[in-house]
Amino acid sequence: MSEAAREGIGQPVRRKEDFRFITGNGHYTDDISRPRQTYAYFLRSPHAHARIRAIDTSAAETAPGVVAVFTGRQVADDGLGGLICGWTVTSKDGTPMKVGPHPILALDTVRYVGDHVALVVAETLADARAAAELIEVDYEALPATVALDACQASDAAQVHAEAPRNTCFEWELGNKAETEAAFARAARVVKLDLTNNRLIPNAMEPRAAIGEYDKGSGIYTLHTTSQNPHVARLVLSAFVGVAPEHKLRVIAPDVGGGFGSKIFIYAEETACVWAAAKVGRPIKWTGDRSEAFLSDAHGRDHLSHAELALDPDGKFLGLRVKTVANLGAYLSTFSAAVPTYLYGTLLSGQYDIPAIHVEVDGVYTHTAPVDAYRGAGRPEATYLLERIVETAARETGIDPAEIRRRNFIRSFPHQTPVIMNYDAGDYQASLDAALEEIDYRGFAARKSEAAKRGKLRGIGISSYIEACGLAPSAAVGSLGAGVGLWESAEVRVNPTGNVEVLTGSHSHGQGHETTFAQLVASRLGIPISNVEIVHGDTDKVQFGMGTYGSRSGAVGMSAIDKALDKIEAKAKKIAAHLMEAAVEDITFENGAFTVQGTDKSLVWAEVSLAAYTAHGFPAGEIEPGLKEGAFYDPTNFTFPAGAHICEVEVDPDTGIAEIVKFVAVDDFGTIINPMIVEGQVHGGIAQGIGQALLEHGVYDPTSGQLVTGSYMDYCMPRADDLPSFTLGFTKTICPSNPLGMKGCGEAGAIASPPAVINAVTDALGIRDIEMPATPARIWQALQSAAPRAAAE
Amino acid sequence: MYQFNYERPKTLADAEALLAKADDPKILAGGQTLIPTLKQRLAMPSDLIDIGGIKDLDFIRAEGDAVMIGAATRHAKVAQSADVKKHNPALAALAAGIGDPAVRHMGTLGGSIANNDPAADYPAACLALDAKIHTTKRLIEADEFFKGMFETALQDSEIIKEVTFPHPEKAAYMKFRNPASRYAMVGVFVSKGPWGIRVAVTGAGQNGVFRVAEMEEALAKNWSPDAVANIKVPARGLNADLHGTAEYRAHLVTVMAKRAVAAAG
Numbered sequence A: 001m002s003e004a005a006r007e008g009i010g011q012p013v014r015r016k017e018d019f020r021f022i023t024g025n026g027h028y029t030d031d032i033s034r035p036r037q038t039y040a041y042f043l044r045s046p047h048a049h050a051r052i053r054a055i056d057t058s059a060a061e062t063a064p065g066v067v068a069v070f071t072g073r074q075v076a077d078d079g080l081g082g083l084i085c086g087w088t089v090t091s092k093d094g095t096p097m098k099v100g101p102h103p104i105l106a107l108d109t110v111r112y113v114g115d116h117v118a119l120v121v122a123e124t125l126a127d128a129r130a131a132a133e134l135i136e137v138d139y140e141a142l143p144a145t146v147a148l149d150a151c152q153a154s155d156a157a158q159v160h161a162e163a164p165r166n167t168c169f170e171w172e173l174g175n176k177a178e179t180e181a182a183f184a185r186a187a188r189v190v191k192l193d194l195t196n197n198r199l200i201p202n203a204m205e206p207r208a209a210i211g212e213y214d215k216g217s218g219i220y221t222l223h224t225t226s227q228n229p230h231v232a233r234l235v236l237s238a239f240v241g242v243a244p245e246h247k248l249r250v251i252a253p254d255v256g257g258g259f260g261s262k263i264f265i266y267a268e269e270t271a272c273v274w275a276a277a278k279v280g281r282p283i284k285w286t287g288d289r290s291e292a293f294l295s296d297a298h299g300r301d302h303l304s305h306a307e308l309a310l311d312p313d314g315k316f317l318g319l320r321v322k323t324v325a326n327l328g329a330y331l332s333t334f335s336a337a338v339p340t341y342l343y344g345t346l347l348s349g350q351y352d353i354p355a356i357h358v359e360v361d362g363v364y365t366h367t368a369p370v371d372a373y374r375g376a377g378r379p380e381a382t383y384l385l386e387r388i389v390e391t392a393a394r395e396t397g398i399d400p401a402e403i404r405r406r407n408f409i410r411s412f413p414h415q416t417p418v419i420m421n422y423d424a425g426d427y428q429a430s431l432d433a434a435l436e437e438i439d440y441r442g443f444a445a446r447k448s449e450a451a452k453r454g455k456l457r458g459i460g461i462s463s464y465i466e467a468c469g470l471a472p473s474a475a476v477g478s479l480g481a482g483v484g485l486w487e488s489a490e491v492r493v494n495p496t497g498n499v500e501v502l503t504g505s506h507s508h509g510q511g512h513e514t515t516f517a518q519l520v521a522s523r524l525g526i527p528i529s530n531v532e533i534v535h536g537d538t539d540k541v542q543f544g545m546g547t548y549g550s551r552s553g554a555v556g557m558s559a560i561d562k563a564l565d566k567i568e569a570k571a572k573k574i575a576a577h578l579m580e581a582a583v584e585d586i587t588f589e590n591g592a593f594t595v596q597g598t599d600k601s602l603v604w605a606e607v608s609l610a611a612y613t614a615h616g617f618p619a620g621e622i623e624p625g626l627k628e629g630a631f632y633d634p635t636n637f638t639f640p641a642g643a644h645i646c647e648v649e650v651d652p653d654t655g656i657a658e659i660v661k662f663v664a665v666d667d668f669g670t671i672i673n674p675m676i677v678e679g680q681v682h683g684g685i686a687q688g689i690g691q692a693l694l695e696h697g698v699y700d701p702t703s704g705q706l707v708t709g710s711y712m713d714y715c716m717p718r719a720d721d722l723p724s725f726t727l728g729f730t731k732t733i734c735p736s737n738p739l740g741m742k743g744c745g746e747a748g749a750i751a752s753p754p755a756v757i758n759a760v761t762d763a764l765g766i767r768d769i770e771m772p773a774t775p776a777r778i779w780q781a782l783q784s785a786a787p788r789a790a791a792e
Numbered sequence B: 001m002y003q004f005n006y007e008r009p010k011t012l013a014d015a016e017a018l019l020a021k022a023d024d025p026k027i028l029a030g031g032q033t034l035i036p037t038l039k040q041r042l043a044m045p046s047d048l049i050d051i052g053g054i055k056d057l058d059f060i061r062a063e064g065d066a067v068m069i070g071a072a073t074r075h076a077k078v079a080q081s082a083d084v085k086k087h088n089p090a091l092a093a094l095a096a097g098i099g100d101p102a103v104r105h106m107g108t109l110g111g112s113i114a115n116n117d118p119a120a121d122y123p124a125a126c127l128a129l130d131a132k133i134h135t136t137k138r139l140i141e142a143d144e145f146f147k148g149m150f151e152t153a154l155q156d157s158e159i160i161k162e163v164t165f166p167h168p169e170k171a172a173y174m175k176f177r178n179p180a181s182r183y184a185m186v187g188v189f190v191s192k193g194p195w196g197i198r199v200a201v202t203g204a205g206q207n208g209v210f211r212v213a214e215m216e217e218a219l220a221k222n223w224s225p226d227a228v229a230n231i232k233v234p235a236r237g238l239n240a241d242l243h244g245t246a247e248y249r250a251h252l253v254t255v256m257a258k259r260a261v262a263a264a265g
């Protein structure tokens, strides 16, 4: 095998970027320092809700080392706009969502603990922090609205005057009349109330920013921990008005994890880049972990009621869902889209459900904004559906695997009642493979063996689907998106034959530098070490939509593939000219151009060099150089799907649920690098298990203080909380993109929570348990269940 | 952090002198509790007297029927000590279960008991093993030392020098970890030795570590897990938080006690 083939599509190539990361040679935002740099510290609200009567910054301004102090007043006086939500959701009654102002620094009201009150810029961080303590804020504390189930009450404290009853939108999707008719003729209706717990993202690298202004050119530069620097630039220029787009450069260097939380445009980087011009010096801000807990956008946080209608054979007739989704105190960059178009559209799951109707109320509370977090809407949809399907199996007495089989969609394309048009899949194949792998038939024996050891063993299935490859621009535009969701690529071939690929995708842990290079290696027959993936700088990459929603393979790589088509076409033209043959007679394989039927051949490097020497190119026919760009706009979402099965053993004495087996069989279409894909699945499952058993963002219901503001109380999964995962893959090719890829970044986080909770409830013999199913909750559930069981 | 003076004396006498001289000093040992407190600006000492440079405080010695451990001895060292493993394996196991490797390589015995976090592990060992706490001023019996949540019998500028742990005949510690912090949500140390039988509970009590007389009496009659299986501590006075109710903690005390007796053999 040639080196290029060993590194091509389908090969488990080691990640190129890891050596730099694990030897401490990465360049994260905080690693970067600019000449004459100052340091920022944000004074944050200690109240969940308060009116600011006055702010006195005079003592802070004269404190040692202080360069400047800014409040919301100066920001407003400078004419800066607030932060925006880039997706407009329309309510059932046709009115647009009700948006409260989202100032960069609070003006007269603070709306959550951690809200931004003032920015102190000083020579050192210590100076800035010390000065912040000298700022006197005269707060009038007000009652806070925290609990999701009470926030729409008429007497609940209002988060925004613009949104009565704290309701931002009342959205619906699907066909209500058909759904009601389905329920009317149902043999059985299964009902379930569910909570999808609030999560706090906790990327390894906290958010950070360096704002800079060059007086000579009038150009602003922002280094920031972003998953999508071009979108940040667009928002900061077009909406916030920091600087015109061509005078603002945004650089997202190495970024240590995002999981969605770094898609958004936050107050901190905005304030830093704006204030840099005011103080005439670069300003660096690096959030600490406590700030991350308080002010990174959180995830999930739904309350739902679901009803499933079944016919006498256990076929699903209709699904009815009512969800209240917490948006927090302000709308974050994509928050309105998450509990609507990324949630309701996935409620058909892998099943042929003829009628679906979902209503979602997006509500404000005095808590940190809630936005996309790994999976974004799709974990919530999957959790709801897979929990109610499991409940239906238990109530009808149909085996959980069998009830799924009876309802699987089997022919494609399949139009669901909730917008999505599934293009390809084989749900039975992944479920069967997972059942086989976990030895489903042997479960009963394992359960009784566990019982002899005093353990309660349970098994839970989750057959999930998700929509990735965000997204066809026209489709999202018609649904309220303020942007298109195509991707761009530019391939620059150097005279020596090595290649730079400029991509609008952004890698913050996904391994793009390797995966993308593997595609180039496969196409051009060169080793991946000769390929440089360039991303994350608006001065280098013309435009891009960034990385989230498992889109970088299906959309980002498709753009690269398209650009490579053009490169190949031009290179063939050059080769034809050099070998004095017709273009149609040139074949390109394993890095060699050959005139068909002859032994005339040129290698890649010879053609690249010729592209730049350009000697004797026929004028007007071949331009010198070898550089091509492409924009790729997908024609459909992609639909990764699969089956995850979890087996747990509960210790009834302590309530500890141990995951003893976890099998995941996923269909991601074409896989470029199986090692990286497995890593993505592992990470996703770890986060899903975190949600199911460990993690919970909790606010005090009265004061609105964040109770889980550190790792002492917020339980991140650790290696020893997790079992060894058994992974498998099935494959149906995605027909809508040239590489047949579907996306793998979020699947684990989407699929695994219901598998775990189905297993835990199976073990305990109960209908439901709230996530996270902590030992305390499990023990409590057993206490409540025990007397009932005894009475039966 | 606020500004403070930093001193690293080489002898106990120098440390005492520095403590006496400073306005509002704090002893710094492993820093695992104190440094985070300073970083969060929850304390503003004038001086930090780092006792990490005092060689005399870092030792483990087995002598006669006891093991002596210097106050500045790191948890990792206790966990790995051949002497401790031989004479008091339950204590070595306890130390091995504190926090994570980084914490165990910084945190110290003296710092842990001086801090008396109600969820810390060492207080249970001290109480159950009838430990003697030697300070620069006196000897304090473990029974007299722990005074309540984050409170001890220590006076200002009194430095713990060493803790003497008499060898137990039988002992074991069972810890139910708080899922997030991994401190003890409930930790039960049972022992049998020259002092009789002791059962000490950490993590659960609002006032820190406590003994369970009823369990001690039952075990004196019948040293077996069954003896404690039906003894419940009252939920009143136990911690209740996001991680569990007082009732749950009360239940766990029984479960952990049972398991500790079984493990002690």
Ligand SMILES: Cc1cc2nc3c(=O)[nH]c(=O)nc-3n(C[C@H](O)[C@H](O)[C@H](O)COP(=O)(O)OP(=O)(O)OC[C@H]3O[C@@H](n4cnc5c(N)ncnc54)[C@H](O)[C@@H]3O)c2cc1C
Pocket: B026, B027, B028, B029, B030, B031, B032, B033, B034, B035, B051, B071, B072, B097, B098, B099, B100, B103, B106, B107, B108, B109, B110, B111, B112, B114, B115, B119, B120, B121, B122, B154, B158, B159, B160, B161, B181, B182, B183, B184
């Ligand atoms: C992530 C993490 C996890 C942890 N998990 C656990 C756990 O599972 N179980 C557990 O028991 N503990 C745990 N700890 C606490 C740790 O074990 C330390 O022992 C404890 O923080 C105090 O010890 P130190 O040496 O670090 O003391 P320092 O932080 O230096 O000091 C603590 C206090 O003790 C005083 N002090 C220190 N030494 C003396 C002395 N010789 N005489 C008088 N006063 C003194 C100091 O002035 C200060 O007030 C954890 C800590 C962290 C950071």
